[in-house]
Amino acid sequence: MHRFIAAILLLAAPPGAFAATGELFAEPNFIPLGKAGAGIGRGPSDDTGTLGDVDGDGDLDLVVAWARWAPQWGWMVASNDGLGGLVPTHNVTRPSRERPRTPIVSIWGDDFDGDGLLDLAFREGHSLELWHNRGEDGFATILQLSNVGFIGLVDGEGDGDVDLLVTEYEEHDDEAHHSHEGPSQATLWSNDGDAAFVRSDRFTLDSEEGFWPRLWPAERSLGAGGAARLLWLRSCWRFEEAGPTEVWLTQPWAASAEPPLFFESMVNPCYSTPLQAGRDGQVDLVGVAEVTAIPSERFVNAYFFTYHGLVLWRLDASGVVASHTLLGSQIHVESHPLVSDLNGDGLMDVAVIDSNEETGPALVVLLGQRNGVPVLEGRYRLSSTIDEALAGDLNGDGALEGRYQVSGTGSEVLAGDLNGDGAAELVVLGRVPNDGYFYTKGGAFVFINQNSPPTAVAVESATPSDFVLGANYPNPFNPATTIPLSVPDGAEAVDVAIYNLLGQLVRQVWSGPLTAGEHRLTWDGRDDKGQLVASGAYLYQLRVGDQLRTRKMVKLE
Numbered sequence: 001m002h003r004f005i006a007a008i009l010l011l012a013a014p015p016g017a018f019a020a021t022g023e024l025f026a027e028p029n030f031i032p033l034g035k036a037g038a039g040i041g042r043g044p045s046d047d048t049g050t051l052g053d054v055d056g057d058g059d060l061d062l063v064v065a066w067a068r069w070a071p072q073w074g075w076m077v078a079s080n081d082g083l084g085g086l087v088p089t090h091n092v093t094r095p096s097r098e099r100p101r102t103p104i105v106s107i108w109g110d111d112f113d114g115d116g117l118l119d120l121a122f123r124e125g126h127s128l129e130l131w132h133n134r135g136e137d138g139f140a141t142i143l144q145l146s147n148v149g150f151i152g153l154v155d156g157e158g159d160g161d162v163d164l165l166v167t168e169y170e171e172h173d174d175e176a177h178h179s180h181e182g183p184s185q186a187t188l189w190s191n192d193g194d195a196a197f198v199r200s201d202r203f204t205l206d207s208e209e210g211f212w213p214r215l216w217p218a219e220r221s222l223g224a225g226g227a228a229r230l231l232w233l234r235s236c237w238r239f240e241e242a243g244p245t246e247v248w249l250t251q252p253w254a255a256s257a258e259p260p261l262f263f264e265s266m267v268n269p270c271y272s273t274p275l276q277a278g279r280d281g282q283v284d285l286v287g288v289a290e291v292t293a294i295p296s297e298r299f300v301n302a303y304f305f306t307y308h309g310l311v312l313w314r315l316d317a318s319g320v321v322a323s324h325t326l327l328g329s330q331i332h333v334e335s336h337p338l339v340s341d342l343n344g345d346g347l348m349d350v351a352v353i354d355s356n357e358e359t360g361p362a363l364v365v366l367l368g369q370r371n372g373v374p375v376l377e378g379r380y381r382l383s384s385t386i387d388e389a390l391a392g393d394l395n396g397d398g399a400l401e402g403r404y405q406v407s408g409t410g411s412e413v414l415a416g417d418l419n420g421d422g423a424a425e426l427v428v429l430g431r432v433p434n435d436g437y438f439y440t441k442g443g444a445f446v447f448i449n450q451n452s453p454p455t456a457v458a459v460e461s462a463t464p465s466d467f468v469l470g471a472n473y474p475n476p477f478n479p480a481t482t483i484p485l486s487v488p489d490g491a492e493a494v495d496v497a498i499y500n501l502l503g504q505l506v507r508q509v510w511s512g513p514l515t516a517g518e519h520r521l522t523w524d525g526r527d528d529k530g531q532l533v534a535s536g537a538y539l540y541q542l543r544v545g546d547q548l549r550t551r552k553m554v555k556l557e
Contacts, residue, residue, distance in 0.1 A: 022365055022378015024343060025425075025447040030384035030432060031086050032443040033064060033078055047429045047442065050109035051416040052118025052502065055079060056135060058536035058554060060416045060501050062086050062444060064429060065107035065122060073105045073124060084419040084448050086427075110153040110162045112142075112195040114527070116500075116534020119195065123150050126169060132195045143189070143197050152215035154228040156188045157200075160529045164189035164197055165228070167213060184211040184232060205232055205248060212236075216249065216274050231283075233269035236291075247315065249283060267313050267321070270305075273337045275312065275348055275372075283315045284372060286350055288333045289325065307333040310352060310366075312373055324373045326366060332356040338413040340503065342424050343367060343451050346548050350374050351426055353382075353410040361409050363428055363447065370546075382410050382445055384432040410445065417501045422539055422550045423449035424503070469542040469549035472523075476554040479525040479532065483509065485542055489516040495543040496521055506533060509540075525555055 049064040059080035074093040078086035130143040151165035184205035211232040232248035272287025289309030296302040310327035334353035347368030366374035410430035428445040470484035
């Protein structure tokens with residue numbers, strides 16, 4: 001991926017900025033992760049991370065994978081201080097198995113065995129390991145695979161357990177560009193519920209050319225009954241294939257044997273992300289509008305790619321496509337767009353990194369609308385303040401210049417409730433210069449969500465005019481808790497559900513009509529499979545029509 005040299009920017013907004021700073025998030029706090037010369041932000045590869053509860057205290061922690069030129073790679077845990085701050089607590093360095101090549105590493109996380117702790121999947125090149133979090137005993141390797149590409153951690157069978165999906169490669173010398181030959185295929189490693197994974201089914205797409213599988217989240221799948229679907233697009237890694245492509249949507253391991261859904265619509269495969277699924281087979285994708293390839297001056301048949309703009313494609317089951325431009329070509333998309341509900345209205349929002357130096361590297365946020373087309377909320381500069389000891393003489397007048405803002409760069413956006421207020425914070429993994437010229441300080445830009453969740457308890461009456469979600473009691477609790485709520489007349493569709501801090505559904509407590517007035521619902525502390533959930537923080541949400549209320553609860557041991 002193309003690299004940019006850092007530029008030091010003054011406090012004033014950069015010339016040519018296309019949008020004012022948004023109001024949903026506060027100015028970012030840059031948190032260095034690792035000492036100078038160590039940790040993240042030091043190598044040619046983009047650092048990747050995941051959020052989850054590593055230490056069992058109920059807060060979301062950050063785990064980041066990093067690689068350096070050495071070549072070395074490793075991973076770091078930054079623990080949550082409970083207020084949205086991250087403190088590095090654990091750093092592991094490992095030698096690369098791909099010497100002398102610089103390793104390409106990535107990390108993902110989920111809960112393999114339902115104990116509430118974050119387990120990990122780690123890739124180095126085409127080697128993949130699964131690590132089980134054993135609490136105070138640390139992480140233990142439970143599965144090692146070679147010659148595979150990672151697709152995702154998801155419930156592939158619809159049984160409630162987190163399975164592993166991979167693409168299997170034929171063994172040969174150079175897989176550096178993550179391309180593959182032969183039929184499009186995906187293999188399922190089934191989880192027995194106790195973090196033991198066994199190779200299961202292999203699905204091969206009925207296509208004469210190679211397509212790359214991408215995971216469609218189970219909670220947004222088209223009637224999949226809990227099992228995952230796969231979205232198949234042509235590879236974006238080779239220049240001749242960087243243009244539009246057809247789209248396949250399959251459901252290979254669901255209980256019902258649906259045929260593959262094929263769209264003949266032309267969609268750019270680069271950095272595209274599923275947004276949502278509508279009725280009657282409708283599929284929404286958010287991705288880059290165009291790709292520019294610049295030949296490398298040092299390497300033969302090598303290119304640097306720049307990805308411009310952001311567009312929404314809406315595909316229906318008949319293959320008809322409607323496109324909507326979300327961001328213009330001045331946006332240089334740096335990573336896959338993040339899709340998540342950022343303001344608590346039940347609609348999918350979008351966050352993406354813009355690496356355009358002319359306007360200044362920034363995080364761009366778009367908010368979902370009822371018509372399904374997100375609109376621009378604002379632009380948040382990726383910047384950090386440095387003091388005069390680092391700034392030096394910036395204007396050549398012989399004097400130190402005091403405190404300045406320096407621009408950074410970002411490689412990935414993560415979302416999660418870091419401070420426990422029910423609203424999703426954004427974490428951008430990135431770098432800032434500590435000498436004004438080079439990205440030598442790696443860390444995380446933390447954007448605190450300023451959206452006030454509508455959690456206040458109103459005065460309740462026998463015939464309320466609005467719906468109210470009260471504070472659960474007891475809180476903290478073990479094993480059960482009561483959720484008070486009231487609904488007005490005409491509330492035909494009422495849903496009360498429990499979620500973990502990553503936004504994953506734990507238990508549907510109520511779904512259906514409720515009579516007007518006050519109600520008390522009980523949650524027994526069990527998930528949808530009847531198993532007791534782990535201790536920690538959870539969110540409970542009341543939905544009446546298009547309106548939402550969300551509050552936080554804590555389960556004790």
